[in-house]
Every structure is written in C-alpha cells, then in structure tokens.
Amino acid sequence: MKKECVTMLLAGGAGTRLGALTKNLAKPAVPFGGRYRIIDFALSNCLHSRMHTVGVLTQYSPLILHKHIGVGKPWDLDQKEDGLTILSPYTVTNGGNWYLGTADSITKNINYIEQYDPEHLIVISGDHIYHMDYDKLLQHHKQKEAEATISVLEVPWEETSRFGILNTTDNLRIYDFEEKPVNAKSNLASMGIYVFNWKTLRNYLEEDAKSSTSSHDFGKDIIPTMLADNCRLFAYRFEGYWKDVGTIESYWEAHMDLLKEEQPFSLDSDSWRTYSHDSNLAPQLIEETATINRSLVNNGCIIAGKLDHSILFENVEVEKDSIINQSIIHPGARIGKNVELERVIVQENVTIPDHTKIIAQQDEEPIVLSHTVGQKDADAAISHTIQ
Numbered sequence: 001m002k003k004e005c006v007t008m009l010l011a012g013g014a015g016t017r018l019g020a021l022t023k024n025l026a027k028p029a030v031p032f033g034g035r036y037r038i039i040d041f042a043l044s045n046c047l048h049s050r051m052h053t054v055g056v057l058t059q060y061s062p063l064i065l066h067k068h069i070g071v072g073k074p075w076d077l078d079q080k081e082d083g084l085t086i087l088s089p090y091t092v093t094n095g096g097n098w099y100l101g102t103a104d105s106i107t108k109n110i111n112y113i114e115q116y117d118p119e120h121l122i123v124i125s126g127d128h129i130y131h132m133d134y135d136k137l138l139q140h141h142k143q144k145e146a147e148a149t150i151s152v153l154e155v156p157w158e159e160t161s162r163f164g165i166l167n168t169t170d171n172l173r174i175y176d177f178e179e180k181p182v183n184a185k186s187n188l189a190s191m192g193i194y195v196f197n198w199k200t201l202r203n204y205l206e207e208d209a210k211s212s213t214s215s216h217d218f219g220k221d222i223i224p225t226m227l228a229d230n231c232r233l234f235a236y237r238f239e240g241y242w243k244d245v246g247t248i249e250s251y252w253e254a255h256m257d258l259l260k261e262e263q264p265f266s267l268d269s270d271s272w273r274t275y276s277h278d279s280n281l282a283p284q285l286i287e288e289t290a291t292i293n294r295s296l297v298n299n300g301c302i303i304a305g306k307l308d309h310s311i312l313f314e315n316v317e318v319e320k321d322s323i324i325n326q327s328i329i330h331p332g333a334r335i336g337k338n339v340e341l342e343r344v345i346v347q348e349n350v351t352i353p354d355h356t357k358i359i360a361q362q363d364e365e366p367i368v369l370s371h372t373v374g375q376k377d378a379d380a381a382i383s384h385t386i387q
Contacts, residue, residue: 011126012059020370028126029065034283049134101216151193163189241265
C-alpha cells in the first residue's frame, strides 16, 4: 500500500543523564506534566499532523513503554492496515543486534518502510516536549525541492556549544553543519527532526552501513556526507516551545514552565490537545487557594498540606502540615505529616515518612527520590541527595 510519507519515531534512547528516572524505564516513558508520558507529545503531534503511518523504534527497558503505547488508540493510530507499529531492534531479520545509532535504527527497518513505497520519510524523536505540525514541515520540504530538511530552533548564543548548529544561506539552504561548535557562526540548532526523500536516504543508509568507521548517526554521519555531496539540504524554522528533557535539571525546568503565569507551553490547549493512554482529563491548574499556590493537581489526589508551584500526578496523598514547593510528585506517592520538600522529584509509589525535610538549593540539581525513604534518610542533612 503506497503512502506519500512514513514517520519513524525514535524512542530507544537509554536516557542515562536522567539518572534514577530512567533506571528501569525508557526515557520516552518517563511521566510528565501530571498525567502524560514524554512520548505522548510526539504521538499527539502525529495525530494533529495527519501522519497516520508511524513506526515506533524502541530499545532500552521497553516494557512499560510498549504497554503505554498499545496499538495507538488514544492517538487515532490503531487502524488495521497501517497506523502504528512498534518495531524492536532484536529481530531475526537483523541478527538480533541493537541499534548502533539513529541512522542504523532506520537502516535496520528498511523492510518496514519499503512496504509502503513512500516518497518521503519523517524522522522524529520521542523524548522532547513540544507541539509541532509535521505536515507544515513536509510542505516546506516539498516547496524547496529538498532532498533533506532539518527542523531548527534559534537558541541563545551562549548555548550553541550544546547543539548541532546549521549554517544556511538567506533562503535557508544548509551549507555547513557544526557539531557543538566552540565559536558558532549561527544559532540555528538542529532539533533532530528530519524529512528525507526516501530513495535518496536509502542509498546513503546502505553506503553508511558498509562503513566500519561510521557511528551510523544522522547528525554525525549522514547529514555531513549529504552536504559533502552537495545535496539540496534546507532548514525549517520552528518558533514554538521545544524542550529536550534529557537531564534532571531540564526535566524539572520543563515542569516549572507549565506553572508560569505567562505559560510558554500549554498541555491541553483547544487548538492542539495532548492525548494520553491513561485518561481524557488533564490535570487542573489551581492558581491560588488557602493551601495551594499555582500548582497542577491530577485526579484522586488528597491534599491536607500546602502546595506551592508543584505538580502532582494521580492518586498522590499529601498529609497534614506538609509543605511541597517547586516539586514533582509522580503517581501513587505518599507524603507523610510535617514533611518539607523543595526542588524534589518523588517517583511513583514512593512513601516519604513523617518529619522528613529534603531541600535542593537553587544552585544544585533537583533531588530524585526513587525509593521509600527510611528513618536514616529522613534524618539526613538538608540538601543531601538520596539515591
């Protein structure tokens, strides 16, 4: 069945910089925003963009992620003939090898793509927080008669050394790519979102697979090779909110962004709703009551303490005289009496006993509590990181 475009969603990253948050969980399956998981944003983008043929590439700790995605029903991707397909790297056809890089993950699934004989291939990531219409990206790619198009975002000049930076002409044709440059000539950062002419890309993937020195990565290998061959590569400017939640600090920051008075990003806007497998109700933003100050609270929460700029997932309990400030509490967590938490992330089903005080200072990384805190932990010094 021929399709104009196939979407490949990369959801196999280990997410090691997220520490305890991804110890037994794939990064795209990490809870976010009170009731979602990170991958929900890319899948919801596919729905709104009318990209209905989606291959999801998983790798590390995929069980919870697979269960969450299911057959794609919440995102209208559960059609019988195409829709959503979960693609595992560990198959007989590729010899049971793990993906070696982003490009290799596509190479190992060429047979899946070829069954649709697509003109174009979109490659997206399942571990970013953003709303984006991929169809606008595709139309830009076609208008430019490009062989590859890369979505870019302007970043602060002082942060350019953290990204792959694209240098372009005035009409956005890419002539140079710099990986984490010390002295960048541009502040257009690659978002890791690509559109390719499929037949062109397939040739490059097959050649790249033969190389013993390649890292088999789009940014490090495929894109530079296409530029060297003078292929028509163009940038697509994205101007909305986009956050790579690849570190504990950025994960915490993205949640705090949801609580700003002038929100840079809305979880449940009328024009671009975010869907999830769990329920149809978004967490409620409570601006100010006697005990709650600008916090997101989900269904089934019991709050006897005080919340300040915090986010509670479903079925969280906060007992009397406790103060939760600038913190993220995952589903099923229990916060005891007279507890004080500040800049803390409490993972699912963790219990914090009475009289516990854990504070991460402003110049420190937020603290992740990944297990039920015992009395020894409760007596630990303020700012002590509990692993």
